Amino acid sequence: MAKLVDSFRVSPPPGSVPTISVPLTYFDIPWLPNPPVQRLFFYEFPHPTSHFIETTLPMLKRSLSLTLQHFCPYAANIMCPQPPGKPYIHYMEGDFVAFTVAESAADFNHVIANYPRPVKLLHPFVPQLPSKHVTEDGSRVLPILAFQVTVFPNFGICIGSTYCHAVGDGKSFMHLMRSWTSVYRSGGDLTCLENSLPFIKRDIIKDPGGIELVLLKDYWDWVSTSGENSASTQDIAAYKVRATFVLGRAHAERLKHLVTAQCRSSVDTEQYHISTFVVTCAYIWVCLIKSKESVANNLSRDNGDDELYYFLFPYDCRNRLEFWVPTTYLGNCLKPCAIEIKKREVLGESGIILAAKAIGKGIKEMERSDKRIETMTRSFTTVAGSPKLQVYETNFGWGRPCKVELTHIDYDGAISLADCRDGESAVEVGVALNKNEMDEFLTNFEQSLKLL
Numbered sequence: 001m002a003k004l005v006d007s008f009r010v011s012p013p014p015g016s017v018p019t020i021s022v023p024l025t026y027f028d029i030p031w032l033p034n035p036p037v038q039r040l041f042f043y044e045f046p047h048p049t050s051h052f053i054e055t056t057l058p059m060l061k062r063s064l065s066l067t068l069q070h071f072c073p074y075a076a077n078i079m080c081p082q083p084p085g086k087p088y089i090h091y092m093e094g095d096f097v098a099f100t101v102a103e104s105a106a107d108f109n110h111v112i113a114n115y116p117r118p119v120k121l122l123h124p125f126v127p128q129l130p131s132k133h134v135t136e137d138g139s140r141v142l143p144i145l146a147f148q149v150t151v152f153p154n155f156g157i158c159i160g161s162t163y164c165h166a167v168g169d170g171k172s173f174m175h176l177m178r179s180w181t182s183v184y185r186s187g188g189d190l191t192c193l194e195n196s197l198p199f200i201k202r203d204i205i206k207d208p209g210g211i212e213l214v215l216l217k218d219y220w221d222w223v224s225t226s227g228e229n230s231a232s233t234q235d236i237a238a239y240k241v242r243a244t245f246v247l248g249r250a251h252a253e254r255l256k257h258l259v260t261a262q263c264r265s266s267v268d269t270e271q272y273h274i275s276t277f278v279v280t281c282a283y284i285w286v287c288l289i290k291s292k293e294s295v296a297n298n299l300s301r302d303n304g305d306d307e308l309y310y311f312l313f314p315y316d317c318r319n320r321l322e323f324w325v326p327t328t329y330l331g332n333c334l335k336p337c338a339i340e341i342k343k344r345e346v347l348g349e350s351g352i353i354l355a356a357k358a359i360g361k362g363i364k365e366m367e368r369s370d371k372r373i374e375t376m377t378r379s380f381t382t383v384a385g386s387p388k389l390q391v392y393e394t395n396f397g398w399g400r401p402c403k404v405e406l407t408h409i410d411y412d413g414a415i416s417l418a419d420c421r422d423g424e425s426a427v428e429v430g431v432a433l434n435k436n437e438m439d440e441f442l443t444n445f446e447q448s449l450k451l452l
């Protein structure tokens, strides 16, 4: 539980940003039906709530307001006119980011632990976006971003965020977060942002193949069928537990070595992109499949040998397209990369190696732009976050986060990936599963490590 202390609306400074309309591109539109991204940053903060409110809160709000002047899409709304109107981001004076302050009596060390805990434990620290509403002309208005700062008196604070993925991907959001921390640390001096301002214009995204219209039609179909009435997600997560698994650098290197050794020749090796990301995903994916099949009492490899499992992860297209997209581009610039593997391959002795080769081959094909997107029917695992987002590099001046969590994985069955706080570890993986699946996963994770 968290007790509401105060709530605010944080806008860019008055008069600093003109009214702006930014179209959504074909990279943004597919994210519209997705539930929002929820990321929690936990920090040690050994002070009472009164200290936070008097000394920290004013500058947190002021620095956010100043930062939003350069990141105004995050203070805006997404306007969704009735078809055939195209959705777009719209900012006007007075638009804001919802900003709530709460206090929690929960045990901070338990909250930030890696071991399995009920997913419900973290939900009180996740901010709610303001309600969607409909304008007189029938346009739906979707608020984009909300923050909630929860104080755990004398122990820590949590900066919780909820944002609509259609406004921008993880790279864009973490650009905002890191900029906010810089402005906070500099006492409100915006010159610290001068070398890394976001690139907000969308007309650099070229669409020679007319893919936007295809995706818009899919979106309009979604609105007219399930749309806003999709099933409540809260119930799905009620009985789940979540845990964080850390893959050490030594284990990642050993896995990379094992996979590379399995490629028959150097020519063969060139067909695969083998990295820490690839082997971590392969390792977790195989442990997940084994755990779920074990709980379903379905571990026999003779049964449904050719049944397929799918793995889906985003591929950042910045600097990888035929047209120029700067690394500071604010928006979505991700393509989905889908991998498939047969059940008998996963459950065999070389399951992790085969999974790594499949993922590594998929990335190479993305680089050559010849990867087809498969139709997935069932049994797919998706990835949220990325070790490249540097979520632990968000220091407001009271140290790096002691824990970062993505809580929307509680609902959609994705795994979350992040960099690690300490240099010894390679990747942090967040998993939310039913209790009995988590027990199996823990066993699989530990046992497979011993085999490396």
Ligand SMILES: CC(C)(COP(=O)(O)OP(=O)(O)OC[C@H]1O[C@@H](n2cnc3c(N)ncnc32)[C@H](O)[C@@H]1OP(=O)(O)O)[C@@H](O)C(=O)NCCC(=O)NCCSC(=O)CC(=O)O
Residues within 6 Å of the ligand: 037, 039, 169, 170, 171, 173, 273, 274, 275, 276, 277, 278, 313, 314, 315, 316, 317, 334, 363, 383, 384, 385, 386, 388, 389
């Ligand atoms: C396709 C990928 C997933 C692949 O990941 P990789 O870690 O393999 O990435 P990469 O292409 O940078 O390759 C890194 C590996 O190549 C090696 N490498 C790189 N450059 C090299 C060079 N010049 N010479 C030799 N080796 C080199 C490095 O050692 C490293 O291995 P090693 O690592 O072993 O040292 C990634 O490129 C990508 O697009 N990531 C972005 C995904 C993303 O943005 N997700 C967020 C979704 S938004 C979201 O979900 C919302 C939110 O989060 O808020």
